Amino acid sequence: MSVTALKEPPQTARRASAQVVRLAPARSSLSARFRAAGRWAAVNIIPPLVVTVLLLVLWEMLCASPTATLPSPSRIWAESKDLIVDPFFVAGPQDIGLGLRVMVSLQRVAVGFGLAAIVGVLLGAVIGQSVWAMRGLDPIFQMLRTVPPLAWLPLALAAFRDSNPSAIFVIFITAIWPVIINTAVGIRNIPQDYRNVAQVLRLNPLEFFWKIMLPSAAPYIFTGLRIGVGLSWLAIVAAEMLTGGVGIGFFIWDAWNSSRLPDIIVALVYIGVVGFVLDRLVAGISAIVTRGTASA
């Protein structure tokens, strides 16, 4: 009797407490998730939104007078609505949406930057490995990297006799320097320990490149690639202004020649957004690839 009497209360008590415990976190976790999402939005979305609205209002006020030289936001909306609303319209061979123009420019960047990445990493690896290549080439690279992208264009036009490869070359020559220099620094900073491991294992140069060099220097390489992709995007717009075609750069030049200022401003926003996305993209890939090395 006394045994069962003792036995029962703890059981119910345990069950009751278990129920409370099970319910309480479920409720709190759901509301906590909402609260977390709300906090994230408050921190990341609301401030830029507020600032953007304020800037637009300020801009509208500054350019409201009929004598203003630059268009106000309301005028841009009125005159370039088609460009803003539909990035992918096709109304003729030279009259296409800005999204499509950006794609054309991005293609050039992809080719030019892709080549710069491959050649840059290989050259950087050679320079990082060899003291003599470093001594011989580094001063030349340090000088060449300060040459503004467009200064290469006349030479490229003379050499290739065509605008598209010239534009790609300008991208290539602009993006390659930071890739080379950062890769070389990354290779030089490979810890002696990893080199010793490679020696004990008798890795051949190709295995050493793939298994030690690239992963070890990856954080540096990606820093170079990130700077490179930013520079490519800067250079393509300038290059296209001069070489023509259907890219976003030429669109701006064309709009200027036909006095369509609102179109230019819309194009600027496109360029800014795409540049931002490119940077985030390379940063994102870098974060995935260098997971192991960065945390060590």
Next chain:
Amino acid sequence: MSHAPYLQFSQIGKTFTRGAATTEVLKEVSLDIAKGEYISIIGHSGCGKSTLLNIVAGLTGATTGGVILDGREVNAPGPDRAVVFQNHSLLPWLTVYDNVRLAVDKVFSGKRSRAERDAWTLHNLELVQMTHAKDKRPAEISGGMKQRVGIARALAMEPKVLLLDEPFGALDALTRAHLQDSVMQIHATLGNTILMITHDVDEAVLLSDRIVMMTNGPSARIGEVLDVNLVRPRKRLDLVSNATYLKAREAVLKFLHERHRFVEAA
């Protein structure tokens, strides 16, 4: 054992030259090591013991003399002389398994099938009791665990001689004791020839068959070689009051602190 020593140091000398200044680090170091022996090299810091290990590993060349392993001269690094580095030297972008597998793939490619290499990798992780962390990266495991993986990687190469470069120096005392026990057990099971650099007297006496004591540099030589005649398996606790153990310990301490006291480098 056999007539020719398994591992032989023959009149090893090493001088470093920097500009006009030359420093003689090692002078006429000769030693014969039998197969399966556990040798410790002890000495004050700066006495060139790490240089000696690097010469055996082939990472540094000797200026005079040389090393002969199993009838062949050593002049380049190779997996037959696997090194366990003081700072573990695991590749941080590879998991524990992949770090060992890299060595296994390199040493046994073409000789063993993929499945065999996988099994061999796991077997070596098992030897150092690290199977549970095989999918973790080095940054996610403790210092002692990293060193275990380093040992597994070295063992997996099936080296003729295992070179340990102050393998437990960076670990706390308790972890170090655990790892010493593991190494003793592995040595008992596999019968490896092991050459260990250390600056810990107790460690040297506990683990070694012979202790090689180096004089102070520059021009460090082998000062004395002490035989440790303790039966294996050795138990840490039993040795605390063991007369042979204490005597060996005393001999090493006297060598290091009486006859070859550490003097600040001039």
